[in-house]
Amino acid sequence: MSSSAVRANVSPAEWQTRVDLAAAYRLVALYGWDDLVFTHLSARIPGTESFLINPYGMMFDEITASSLVKIDLAGNKLAPSPYEINPAGFTIHSAVHAARADAGCVMHTHSLNGIAVSAQAEGLLPLSQQSQFILPALAYHDYEGIAVNADEKPRLVRDLGGKHVMLLRNHGLLTLGSTIADAFVALYFAEAACAIQVRAQAGGGALRPIPGEIQLGIAAQARVTTLDLGPERLVWPGLLRRLDRRNPGYAD
Structure with missing residues (x-):
């Protein structure tokens, strides 16, 4: 279905979610966190229990707003699509979206640094x-x-609890946020922290952990340095401008 046809048949809120999620897929590719076609980002359509996920087989740097697949929590397609979805992606993302009302977006990657840590x-x-x-x-x-068994869902949800970042042991990273921007920025910092750790360990010298008393003050300091604006206002517009320069077309 063409971009104009999809847009004409969805709500403005769904279309905006599609545009932002397609942008997030292309940004993941731009930063080198993709794994061919084998990981997944999802976003809940506002006001519904339905969510959007990648068309299985499409590379992240070619995903568009209109190509995203709309499914329900049972994995049923809610709109025509020539593509299927990744069964493992459905297992992980449906579990988190069903359990967490604040999970507007869920991102899962197999980045080398994330898996290493x-x-x-x-x-x-x-x-x-x-x-x-x-x-x-x-x-x-x-x-x-490989996350294809539905009986893993309650254990995944239990281990996630109320947190919004998860290290899936021997597997990779998972983040969630109320918005796509929230989830993406959490993924950025999780990936950066893992990359720095791997490089520091590779240096071979003694490591210097940050003292606990300093760790306690970081959250308040972060609110000051970010002007308490939130990622969707402070970071996301710039990321979209970068993407417009390097890989436009995600809003098609």
Whole structure:
């Protein structure tokens, strides 16, 4: 279905969600966090329990607003699409969207740095300023194989609890946010913290964790430095401008 046809048949809120989610897919590709076609980002359509996810087989840097697949919590397609969805993607994302009313967007990646840290017994360490934005919100879930079994859902939800970042052990990163911008910025800092940790460990010298008393003050300091604006106002517009320069067409 053409972009104009999809837009004519959805609400303005759904179309905006489609545009932002397609942009997020292309940004994940731009930053090198994609894994061919095997990871997934999803966004709930405002005011519904339905959500959008990637057309399985399409590369992240070619996804458009109109190509996203709309499904319900049972995995049924709610609009015509020539594409199927990734079964593992459905298992993970449907579990989180069903359990968390605040999960407007869920992002899951298999980035090399994220997997490397997820495979470490101690997980993410307080080695960088970036880690400080993630550690208070971080949960862990043990690897159970490729996520195609529905009976893993309650354990995933239990381990996530009220947090909005998760290290899926031996698997990768997961973030959620009330908006696509929230989830993406959380993913950015989680990926950055993991990359810094891997590089610091590779240097071979003794590591210097950030002292606990300093960690306690980071959240308040972050609110000051970001003017308490939130990612959707402070960061997301600039990311879209960058994408418009480097890979336009996501809003088609």
